[in-house]
Amino acid sequence: MTPTELSGALSAALAAAVADGTLQLPADAIPASVHVERPRQREHGDWATNVALQLAKKAGTTPRALAEDLAARLAENAGIASVDVAGPGFLNITLDAGAAGELARTIVQQGAQYGRNDSEAGTRINLExxxxxxxxxxxxxxxxxxxxxxxxxxxxxxxxxxxxxxxxxxxxxxxxxxxxxxxxxxxxxxxxxxxxxxxxxxxxxxxxxxxxxxxxxxxxxxxxxxxxxxxxxxxxxxxxxxxxxxxxxxxxxxxxxxxxxxxxxxxSGAVKHAVDRLTADGRTFEKDGALWLRTTDFGDDKDRVIIKSDGDAAYIAGDIAYYLDKRERGFDDVIIMLGADHHGYVARMMAVCASFGDTPGKNMQILIGxxxxxxxxxxxxxxxxxxxxxxxxxxxxxxxxxxxxxxxxxxxxxxxxxxxxLDLLASQKNENPVYYVQYAHSRTCAVDRNAADRGVRLEDAFDPALLSHESESALLGRLTEYPRIVAQAAELREPHRVARYLEALAGDYHSWYNDDAKLRANPYPDEAVTDAHRTRLWLNDAVRTVLANGLGLLGVSAPERM
RNA sequence: GCGCCUGUAGCUCAGUGGAUAGAGCGUCUGCCUCCGGAGCAGAAGGUCGGGGGUUCGAAUCCCUUCAGGCGCACCA
The missing domain is CATH 3.40.50.620 (HUPs)
Known part of the structure; x- marks a missing residue:
């Protein structure tokens, strides 16, 4: 069961409670998708939601009462092992080991596609x-x-x-x-x-x-x-x-x-085209022999000269024309990445965007580093x-x-x-966390090589209920998060979230690998291959897939050996 | 003076209103007879810069204050 499916099940539970009169809520107060998150503490289950805390006041009930009702409804869903009400009204949800373990096979089968999502679907983005x-x-x-x-x-x-x-x-x-x-x-x-x-x-x-x-x-x-x-x-x-x-x-x-x-x-005349349009729209005025754009109408702290009194275009005229050109090329989101030494540009460029009737923050996005x-x-x-x-x-x-x-x-x-x-980068390369992540990836590859040697084959068996060890459910939970991490990094325009996620995943993998000598994807030399080995190999390969996909998003190689 | 960014463990940094604030490096103690020890387990280490406020709940939102960085052109 994915977080998306779980969120849907929660929405359905809410809708059912409203339908049978248990819950008094105006229709517009029911969230389209209920937020679920991974609790920090393992004892708090696989997933948790605070939806009862958020809705109780609107519904005129107490958080715990609402949570109890939702817990009973939710527990009926296949794939959910238990639902507990905790603290002021959190719902702590634990999945069946089988339902959680199924993810390992899903990831391996999706391969490079796992993590792709549609959070930005249909948007044409120009990234400068x-x-x-x-x-x-x-x-x-x-x-x-x-x-x-x-x-x-x-x-x-x-x-x-x-x-x-x-x-x-x-x-x-x-x-x-x-x-x-x-x-x-x-x-x-x-x-x-x-x-x-x-x-x-x-x-x-x-x-x-x-x-x-x-x-x-x-x-x-x-x-x-x-x-x-x-x-x-x-x-x-x-x-x-x-x-x-x-x-x-x-x-x-x-x-x-x-x-x-x-x-x-x-x-090409693009500058003239842009200036003419702004003038035709009444956004400009003449003063002291120069042509100005009234950027103060849109939050800038002063108006800006776009054609200097000597007749030459000011620098910003190029940026104005460039923005319009991008929009006319069909881009919805125009994103510009600038250094902090240019952040004084943000207000005026947002005003430029607004002057064209566009939406600052959407059609024009400026990322300052x-x-x-x-x-x-x-x-x-x-x-x-x-x-x-x-x-x-x-x-x-x-x-x-x-x-x-x-x-x-x-x-x-x-x-x-x-x-x-510079000294640190040159001399103590191992302090760089990239090696931690890459090492985890190459370790998954080493496990694969050994599996091939010992005749452990994925296609022979997969029994997700065998992935029930604590370190396995932690690892599966981490793997589940990946698509949302990618979507979140995209929405917030923050690639570092992917890197941080990979570090956490690598840590979970290393923990699993070291957790118990019996938790191996390969048998000892004098041991027979079991379904547990084969099933763990699926999990190993799922981790390898996600590490490789994530490193790919960072433009960093995923070596099979180091 | 005004604006933007930052302030979290000794250091470098995560944490877009949730439960006991995390990781790496550094320090200390353990873990290799067999899948890679560039690893794992544990310990120590915190007034989340200070002070108010909003909230059932604040590192996170608001106000204020202190400190650091970067900007405030008819330059490009």
Whole structure:
């Protein structure tokens, strides 16, 4: 019996109580689905619900009286062993061992499908993340979004959404001018210009640009006039830098469906289209020679200039056009992931969303992630792109590997600042919980290999009532939760919940494995294979399936051996 | 000054109104004759930053206060 079925049984019990007059409740007070949860204490059964506590007042009765009535009705359901009323009016529900154990076979049979759910079904989601300017390698802050964003995309897709991963490629502004003049200066052997970029990568890119130009049969950019050279370094440098970024992300396991160029918004007329529409809708006004968007109508703390008095579009005009473009491409939910240093953008972009008649928080969702700080020897490492002292995505991967890096970044709430200790990551890799989870997975695989050796075969038997040991029901209970964890991670846009769940599941598995020498999925060498062995192998494989599925949602490998 | 995020065990962090607040690391004590000890069992360790409030019930919601992080452009 799944929690969904149990919830349905509770709803039915409520409806029956209302129908025969036992319970006086207005129809709209009956919840569509009754919330059930895993109690913290094992003695409190497999599932618990507080529905009697919530409804008693509305029904003019006491929680315990209502709970007693529901308990009697619920106990009639097949698959439910007992229902107890506890404390102020909780219902503690215990399932038949057989009904609970059946889950092991269900999971193995569903395989990679187990955990998929329809909580986001039918929603078209555009998920934009990283979007770092191509003026340098992706640094550590961007890596967090690569890990969290890609994992979120996987989780949303597993929850039924149609997801597009998008990277907004800022190739239009002063940052790019600074980048190209820095390349030019490097090629000319001059120091980096004021407000320019330094660092070894600038010299490398500059050299690569020259080599590319010569290889293409073009004039060596160093022999061009400064203006022409600047343009050559801009075009080829951005292309080079962006290719490197894409490669780094690919090596990190992150690939985007769309790389969207800011330039294209200006060239295609999308900016004018968006501004015209806002003006036609009366959302703009002119003042001091500039065109403003009245964002204060929708909660922003000041109105925003969208066309500057010199006639150029302000930066936000690009974001406005970009949002409208996404909506016109048919996306219901436009999600943007930003670092905390850009959170000042939230209010104005929500106002932009509302200005188009859309719903902020739905059509436009902005996820803010707090900063990643680097620590070495207990001291913060100060990074500067200009000075070239950055720790890049490649540096991180070189130090700890993709799995450990992705897992470490994805297992924390985005609301938390992260301190990454470089010494710790490089030297004491075993402190990373990813190995705990991966080890559990490879252990399930080791059990499978031994089962094959000793002739324990799944298809020979499955008797769910044999999975009645305390550590087995704990494990089954954990496995039951998985689809809801995925759905919850999708709804809340919080991938770390999947990682935390996997750690708990791995712990339950290790406990079961070590609990009792007799609880084995394989016989001893001089022992015959029994149905208990075969049935436990189903459970072992169910755990393997869920660990593999969950790690897959995090973009972390599930090794068969370590 | 205003806004957002954070404050939970020695450290790093989970816990979207429920029962006795959890995990990893670290410390201490046990557990390998056979499925992987990168593991397990147990112990010690808590004013959930402080103070009010709402509620049958608050780490969780509201107010206030303290501390830290990050922002408050006709820059991008």
């Amino acid at each position: 993340f990283v979007s770092a300017n191509p003026t340098g390698p992706i640094h550590i802050g961007g890596v967090r979004w690569a890990a969290v964003g890609d994992s979120l995309a996987r989780i949303l897709a597993a929850s039924g959404a149609e997801v597009e991963r998008e990277y907004y490629f800022n190739d239009h502004g002063a940052q790019i001018d600074r980048f190209s003049s820095s390349l030019l200066a490097s090629a000319q052997g001059k120091p980096a210009p004021e407000n320019g970029y330094g660092g070894a990568y600038i010299a490398e890119i500059a050299e690569a640009v020259i080599a590319d130009a010569i290889a293409d049969g073009d004039t060596d950019p160093r022999e061009l006039s400064d203006d022409e050279a600047q343009e050559a370094f801009r075009a080829r440098g951005v292309e080079r830098m962006f290719a490197e970024i894409k490669q780094s992300l690919h090596d990190f396991g992150v690939d985007f469906d769309v790389y969207f160029h800011e330039d294209s918004l200006h060239e 707090q900063m990643v700080n680097l620590v070495r020897d207990g001291q913060p490492v100060r990074m500067s792109k200009r000075a070239g002292t950055v720790v890049t995505i490649d540096d991180l991967v070189d130090a700890v590997g993709v799995d450990a890096a992705r897992y470490a970044l994805a297992r924390s709430s985005a609301d938390q600042n992260i301190d990454l200790d």
